[in-house]
Amino acid sequence: MTSCGNPATEQDALMHRRTKFDKARVCIKCRENPGNVVIRHAVYCKECFFPMMAGKFRKTLEPAVNPVPDGPRKKGLKPAGNLCLGFSGGLGSSVLLDLVSRSYFSTYAGEDAKGGTDHPRNTSVWKKATVCYVEICGALPGTRDRTNEVRAVVERYKHFDFVPLRIEDAFDDAWWEMVGGRRPEAHFNVDLADEELPMTSAPAASTDSIAALRAYIASLPTQTAVPSTIQTLVRLLLLHTAWATESSHLLLGTSLTSLSVSLISSISQGGGYVVREEAQEEWQPTVHIGAKRTVRVNRPLRDLGMKECAVWAWWHGLDVIGKENILGGRQGIGALTKNFIVGLERDYPSTVSTIARTCSKLAPKDGADTTCVLCERPAQPGVQEWKARISIRSFDEPALVSPPPHLKKVLVPKRESQAEAAPQHSLTPRLCYACHTTLTSRSSRGSTSVSAHANSTPLPVWVVSQLGSGDGEQWRSRKMEESDMKASLAEFLLPDS
Amino acid sequence: MPPRTCALCANNRAMLKRPKTGQQICRDCFFYVFETEVHNTIIQSNLFKPGDRVAIGASGGKDSTVLAYVMKALNERYQYGLDLFLLSIDEGITGYRDDSLETVKRNQQQYSMPLKILSYDELYGWTMDAIVSQVGKKNNCTFCGVFRRQALDRGAAMLHVDHIVTGHNADDIAETVLMNIMRGDIARLGRCTSICTQGEDTIKRSKPFKYAYEKEIVMYAYFKKLDYFSTECIYSPDAYRGHARVFLKDLEAARPSAIIDIIHSGEAFEIRDDLKATQKAQQTCKRCGYMSSNDLCKACTLLEGLERGMANSGITDRARKRLDAEGPAPDNLRTIPFYQSPSGAASLAVETAPS
Numbered sequence: 001m002t003s004c005g006n007p008a009t010e011q012d013a014l015m016h017r018r019t020k021f022d023k024a025r026v027c028i029k030c031r032e033n034p035g036n037v038v039i040r041h042a043v044y045c046k047e048c049f050f051p052m053m054a055g056k057f058r059k060t061l062e063p064a065v066n067p068v069p070d071g072p073r074k075k076g077l078k079p080a081g082n083l084c085l086g087f088s089g090g091l092g093s094s095v096l097l098d099l100v101s102r103s104y105f106s107t108y109a110g111e112d113a114k115g116g117t118d119h120p121r122n123t124s125v126w127k128k129a130t131v132c133y134v135e136i137c138g139a140l141p142g143t144r145d146r147t148n149e150v151r152a153v154v155e156r157y158k159h160f161d162f163v164p165l166r167i168e169d170a171f172d173d174a175w176w177e178m179v180g181g182r183r184p185e186a187h188f189n190v191d192l193a194d195e196e197l198p199m200t201s202a203p204a205a206s207t208d209s210i211a212a213l214r215a216y217i218a219s220l221p222t223q224t225a226v227p228s229t230i231q232t233l234v235r236l237l238l239l240h241t242a243w244a245t246e247s248s249h250l251l252l253g254t255s256l257t258s259l260s261v262s263l264i265s266s267i268s269q270g271g272g273y274v275v276r277e278e279a280q281e282e283w284q285p286t287v288h289i290g291a292k293r294t295v296r297v298n299r300p301l302r303d304l305g306m307k308e309c310a311v312w313a314w315w316h317g318l319d320v321i322g323k324e325n326i327l328g329g330r331q332g333i334g335a336l337t338k339n340f341i342v343g344l345e346r347d348y349p350s351t352v353s354t355i356a357r358t359c360s361k362l363a364p365k366d367g368a369d370t371t372c373v374l375c376e377r378p379a380q381p382g383v384q385e386w387k388a389r390i391s392i393r394s395f396d397e398p399a400l401v402s403p404p405p406h407l408k409k410v411l412v413p414k415r416e417s418q419a420e421a422a423p424q425h426s427l428t429p430r431l432c433y434a435c436h437t438t439l440t441s442r443s444s445r446g447s448t449s450v451s452a453h454a455n456s457t458p459l460p461v462w463v464v465s466q467l468g469s470g471d472g473e474q475w476r477s478r479k480m481e482e483s484d485m486k487a488s489l490a491e492f493l494l495p496d497s
Numbered sequence: 498m499p500p501r502t503c504a505l506c507a508n509n510r511a512m513l514k515r516p517k518t519g520q521q522i523c524r525d526c527f528f529y530v531f532e533t534e535v536h537n538t539i540i541q542s543n544l545f546k547p548g549d550r551v552a553i554g555a556s557g558g559k560d561s562t563v564l565a566y567v568m569k570a571l572n573e574r575y576q577y578g579l580d581l582f583l584l585s586i587d588e589g590i591t592g593y594r595d596d597s598l599e600t601v602k603r604n605q606q607q608y609s610m611p612l613k614i615l616s617y618d619e620l621y622g623w624t625m626d627a628i629v630s631q632v633g634k635k636n637n638c639t640f641c642g643v644f645r646r647q648a649l650d651r652g653a654a655m656l657h658v659d660h661i662v663t664g665h666n667a668d669d670i671a672e673t674v675l676m677n678i679m680r681g682d683i684a685r686l687g688r689c690t691s692i693c694t695q696g697e698d699t700i701k702r703s704k705p706f707k708y709a710y711e712k713e714i715v716m717y718a719y720f721k722k723l724d725y726f727s728t729e730c731i732y733s734p735d736a737y738r739g740h741a742r743v744f745l746k747d748l749e750a751a752r753p754s755a756i757i758d759i760i761h762s763g764e765a766f767e768i769r770d771d772l773k774a775t776q777k778a779q780q781t782c783k784r785c786g787y788m789s790s791n792d793l794c795k796a797c798t799l800l801e802g803l804e805r806g807m808a809n810s811g812i813t814d815r816a817r818k819r820l821d822a823e824g825p826a827p828d829n830l831r832t833i834p835f836y837q838s839p840s841g842a843a844s845l846a847v848e849t850a851p852s
Binding site for chain 1: 505506508517518519520525526529530533534537538541674675677678679680681682683686708737740744747748751752753754755757758759761762763764765766767768769770772
């Protein structure tokens with residue numbers, strides 16, 4: 001119908017609305033069965049949907065399985081270590097666990113094996129698989145502990161070991177030793193009320209890790225910083241667990257939609273330098289622990305939208321527990337970004353995939369030779385100079401070329417505690433832009449509840465370990481005993497006799 | 498509750514909460530840090546050299562009004578040695594541009610800066626009112642954006658200036674970073690955070706307010722009692738950009754540093770090396786001599802569509818093919834005057850402020 005008449009008088013003058021899916025209602029793949037689901041303008045029947053989804057999942061994951069990525073997939077999958085899955089209880093990770101189990105950990109055995117003994121379905125690509133869950137109720141008072149529910153779900157899959165963690169483990173020396181870290185000799189507190197983030201030695205580690213976590217959360221300058229901090233702590237707990245279980249791969253159930261949200265959210269928080277790591281990264285602990293190897297973080301659902309995941313879970317009857325909303329309410333950058341992207345997707349359906357595709361074409365501008373002690377991602381040099389230049393926060397700053405004309409004498413306000421204090425060591429130069437901003441950026445709406453711990457906030461164990469390890473800046477000093485000197489020269493000293 | 502003292506000078510009473518840092522400071526310290534940050538931006542990027550002739554893109558809105566004031570102040574205070582001009586573009590939108598052009602004319606007198614007003618009608622033979630009557634409100638922003646960019650360059654060439662400064666602020670740049678990511682425009686994403694852009698044979702163009710928050714610009718105008726016109730374009734605004742703007746304002750409300758954080762992100766990444774080679778090389782338009790990625794520049798393509806009664810040919814590929822199928826452009830087609838590079842002599846006299 002191509003009438004150009006007057007729509008006010010002629011009913012036929014209006015063109016028919018274009019349907020949201022392809023012309024036919026028959027499956028685009030088999031062209032026989034009636035379609036059951038519409039995925040981005042294409043119709044699939046139930047039988048064709050499953051192999052399509054499993055195929056996309058494997059196509060994303062398998063090029064990254066072998067130590068040298070992007071090699072030919074036909075030569076077989078030989079990962080360098082075990083497998084670790086980050087499980088949150090949400091839709092993405094539930095689907096991921098199911099897909100990994102179906103694709104790589106066969107439930108068939110012996111003569112009944114379908115596809116021959118060499119088929120990936122019948123051999124375990126990874127020798128050992130671990131599912132790691134981090135319970136975050138310690139950071140969010142009033143939320144429930146879901147560990148037992150998650151355990152029940154994971155135990156339905158035979159081939160996976162379950163490793164339950166708690167977010168407060170990030171402040172627990174015992175957990176740090178369990179994953180191979182060395183118990184730090186000294187502990188430090190940081191003053192989050194001061195933008196320089198000065199550090200002081202703490203007498204001893206807090207034995208109450210949950211109190212340390214809550215002190216850390218309560219000291220954050222804004223509500224917005226809380227979700228970002230929880231995400232960073234969970235990420236590092238998962239990475240260290242993957243490392244401790246000798247896993248070469250850490251898989252996360254990030255769908256295309258969640259990846260786009262996390263990319264925009266990260267960029268909005270100053271994480272542009274690590275935009276590549278947000279999609280895929282190779283990680284190794286900054287503090288030397290054991291042999292030199294890396295954990296490859298992969299998101300095999302990154303080409304599958306939230307809708308595909310939901311349909312897979314529904315048709316397979318997966319038990320999706322759900323997760324706490326850590327993105328924050330109206331004040332969370334993550335929550336704002338999610339609302340924005342999901343809303344935009346309704347009017348501009350290709351936005352989600354465009355964001356992920358655009359970000360995959362980006363690379364950091366300059367090479368980094370340092371790593372952030374908090375998030376353990378590459379840190380861009382010169383960040384503090386940049387910040388000082390673009391926003392003057394004190395008349396003490398070197399970026400100031402001449403004194404303000406309205407003041408005969410510049411009076412610089414000094415905090416009482418700082419005025420006469422001895423020179424302090426600062427955490428600031430060892431943080432990346434995004435982490436420093438999270439710890440210092442204030443809101444005009446006011447901060448989190450004023451914390452009594454803001455001046456002496458404990459730090460996560462991996463941060464303490466790096467500060468005390470002598471990697472990078474060495475700033476603690478102690479008198480060298482004769483035995484220490486002798487030990488350091490042992491291989492050059494000849495025996496007395 | 499006793500009045501708070503300024504967080505910077507600890508001397509005067511704090512009058513405002515700075516949107517960028519959240520610090521409570523006095524009015525004089527606000528003026529000082531605002532101007533000094535713009536000066537730092539100019540100095541760090543080596544934007545000017547003594548003797549440069551610089552045109553300030555002036556619309557009569559808040560950004561360009563404050564820019565003209567600050568540029569004049571900094572030029573005198575730090576002895577940049579610049580010859581400053583005001584350059585305005587009249588899009589020909591009845592009721593939208595008239596009042597703001599009056600502001601620009603007042604600025605011309607207040608700051609004793611020569612002013613040049615160049616209209617779309619004069620340059621292209623079309624006003625935006627006429628364009629909208631042909632294309633409707635849906636795609637008119639494409640025409641306006643393309644025509645304005647070229648009009649500024651042409652106006653600057655007429656003034657024989659070396660450099661155009663525009664009032665793009667931090668909010669605009671952060672918004673553009675987000676927009677380019679969402680639209681997949683990696684070429685623009687790679688250059689949108691650059692403070693200064695210059696192609697071969699084009700006039701240098703820069704954004705001294707790159708790190709200045711929109712709210713602070715308004716605050717500066719308010720305390721300095723600068724008058725400007727705040728008028729929304731009467732033709733439909735770019736809906737997609739509108740979504741990005743609302744999102745950015747939400748982010749800023751949650752965390753004021755979000756604007757600067759996005760700019761920092763934009764400065765920290767670049768297009769991957771292997772993709773740079775696939776970018777189109779710059780050439781000049783065969784019809785008007787302006788820079789272009791194709792044989793015809795975007796403005797000539799749009800103008801040809803308007804002249805031949807097929808305005809959408811510059812917007813969609815399908816309409817372009819329809820236009821091509823109708824044969825080559827007729828010889829009597831109205832075209833844009835050939836672009837004179839900035840090295841040529843000034844071709845127009847300028848209105849100067851009365852002494």
